[in-house]
Amino acid sequence: MSDLLQLEDFTQAEGEMHRPTLVERKSVDYRAIAKNVGRIGVGKKYHIKTYGCQMNEHDTEIMAGMLEEMGYTAASNLEEADFILFNTCAVRENAEDKVFGEIGRIKPLKNRNPELILGLCGCMAQEEVVQQMVAKTYPWVDIVFGTHNLHRLPELIDRARHSQETIFEVWDKAGDVVENLPKLRKEGIKAWVNIQYGCNKFCTYCIVPYTRGRERSRLLEDVVAEVKELAAQGFKEITLLGQNVNDYGIDLKAYDFADLLAACNEVAGIERIRFTTSNPWNFTDKLIATIARCDKVVEHIHLPVQSGNNTILRRMNRGYTREFYLDLVKRIRQAIPNVSLTTDIIVGFPGETEEQFEDTLSLVEEVRFDGAFTFIYSPRAGTPATRFKQQVSEADQKRRLQRLIELQNRISREINDAMKGETVEVLVEGESKTNAEFLQGRTRTNKIVLFQGPKHLIGQLAQVTVTEPQTFYLKGKLVTSGEEMAV
Numbered sequence: 001m002s003d004l005l006q007l008e009d010f011t012q013a014e015g016e017m018h019r020p021t022l023v024e025r026k027s028v029d030y031r032a033i034a035k036n037v038g039r040i041g042v043g044k045k046y047h048i049k050t051y052g053c054q055m056n057e058h059d060t061e062i063m064a065g066m067l068e069e070m071g072y073t074a075a076s077n078l079e080e081a082d083f084i085l086f087n088t089c090a091v092r093e094n095a096e097d098k099v100f101g102e103i104g105r106i107k108p109l110k111n112r113n114p115e116l117i118l119g120l121c122g123c124m125a126q127e128e129v130v131q132q133m134v135a136k137t138y139p140w141v142d143i144v145f146g147t148h149n150l151h152r153l154p155e156l157i158d159r160a161r162h163s164q165e166t167i168f169e170v171w172d173k174a175g176d177v178v179e180n181l182p183k184l185r186k187e188g189i190k191a192w193v194n195i196q197y198g199c200n201k202f203c204t205y206c207i208v209p210y211t212r213g214r215e216r217s218r219l220l221e222d223v224v225a226e227v228k229e230l231a232a233q234g235f236k237e238i239t240l241l242g243q244n245v246n247d248y249g250i251d252l253k254a255y256d257f258a259d260l261l262a263a264c265n266e267v268a269g270i271e272r273i274r275f276t277t278s279n280p281w282n283f284t285d286k287l288i289a290t291i292a293r294c295d296k297v298v299e300h301i302h303l304p305v306q307s308g309n310n311t312i313l314r315r316m317n318r319g320y321t322r323e324f325y326l327d328l329v330k331r332i333r334q335a336i337p338n339v340s341l342t343t344d345i346i347v348g349f350p351g352e353t354e355e356q357f358e359d360t361l362s363l364v365e366e367v368r369f370d371g372a373f374t375f376i377y378s379p380r381a382g383t384p385a386t387r388f389k390q391q392v393s394e395a396d397q398k399r400r401l402q403r404l405i406e407l408q409n410r411i412s413r414e415i416n417d418a419m420k421g422e423t424v425e426v427l428v429e430g431e432s433k434t435n436a437e438f439l440q441g442r443t444r445t446n447k448i449v450l451f452q453g454p455k456h457l458i459g460q461l462a463q464v465t466v467t468e469p470q471t472f473y474l475k476g477k478l479v480t481s482g483e484e485m486a487v
């Protein structure tokens with residue numbers, strides 16, 4: 001038997017082992033469970049450093065909300081903070097290395113200010129190896145807590161004030177879904193909304209099912225209530241967040257993601273509804289038809305493919321084939337003609353041959369994605385793929401990544417070039433960070449647009465004609481109405 005066959009048998013066995021079980025769970029109210037620790041943060045400052053995905057960014061908004069309720073205010077830099085928190089990502093190794101480097105650099109600050117409290121949370125904190133590493137090498141970390149109990153932050157800070165030792169409070173299983181968490185959203189235009197936590201897919205390279213637990217959906221009425229509140233606060237765009245948004249509701253058995261999109265589409269005041277991340281595995285025709293029909297749901301789908309080769313897809317335990325993916329793309333494009341498709345791709349997965357990598361290139365050519373996040377495979381402790389044979393050399397991985405990026409950049413540029421002269425609807429988000437002369441916003445298809453125009457357009461929808469397309473953004477000219485010309 002060849003190595004590869006053994007490897008495939010092994011993967012299937014792992015898949016069997018990880019058949020998801022539905023979790024009994026209920027919603028609980030943060031106000032009812034949060035211990036009243038009082039306003040112990042008054043006069044103190046906090047700084048949160050966030051790594052990783054949009055879900056982590058949103059968790060940071062929640063923890064900042066809790067801290068501000070305790071009286072803390074945001075510090076402008078690390079030096080003036082009384083509480084420093086690292087909200088971490090475990091998806092790839094290099095992100096983890098960066099965090100340990102940062103924790104090392106904090107030590108002098110701790111020496112200077114013994115009152116300073118240092119916390120580590122997020123996906124890394126869920127890993128046992130990381131907990132051991134903190135205990136052994138970084139004892140100046142005061143609190144370590146995981147993804148399932150971030151609502152416990154106020155109490156943990158309270159305890160840390162009186163403790164000389166690192167407090168570890170990492171739950172290995174998710175508890176109830178916590179509602180009414182405070183949130184400090186940065187600006188008043190776009191907002192993230194959690195709809196589902198965890199992942200049941202167990203792709204063989206991925207640590208997320210271990211760090212985020214099984215899929216749990218929020219109740220539809222709780223999500224819609226939050227979206228209505230955001231509309232009342234003046235937010236124009238929402239992004240529905242989950243590891244597999246199109247699995248939303250499976251655990252609740254009462255409704256699905258398409259029903260949720262349709263319900264959000266009814267909320268007056270919201271102009272755009274985005275969602276991320278989708279999984280090709282359960283992207284139903286009902287969902288495609290709902291996206292096509294709902295005017296506020298944008299024409300952009302982030303649909304991670306990971307590889308264009310069936311053997312690799314099987315070993316990744318992705319649950320679909322290349323042919324299935326291409327057919328799905330065809331059905332999506334038929335129903336939503338101007339849809340923009342983006343993806344995630346991993347190169348150098350264990351055992352990936354040059355020919356198998358070529359299949360990924362040919363899939364990218366065939367689909368013509370608007371954009372792609374491309375990654376070199378990173379072995380994650382505890383995931384099945386670390387035990388697969390034939391790990392690809394770093395040199396080959398780098399070369400493949402380079403070829404893939406070049407191909408994708410060419411395609412992105414060609415797609416953008418074809419938009420020259422087109423007039424697009426832009427939700428204006430603010431001034432460009434690199435050139436204050438320009439305003440910056442996004443099309444419904446999630447393309448960045450830079451153009452010159454009056455500041456009062458910030459937070460509004462504007463019509464912009466594309467004049468100078470680039471690879472990663474579009475430069476354009478505001479279509480001026482009579483009113484704009486008078487400004």
Ligand code: 5AD
Pocket residue numbers: 091092205206207304306344345346375376377378379380
């Ligand atoms: N190595 C490299 N990339 C990974 N991703 C997830 N796990 C790994 C890993 N071990 C990528 C996938 C996923 C994205 C969020 O991160 O492409 O879609």
Ligand code: SF4
Pocket residue numbers: 199200201202203206207208209243244279
């Ligand atoms: Fe990880 Fe996404 Fe696969 Fe879940 S579906 S295991 S989050 S790559």
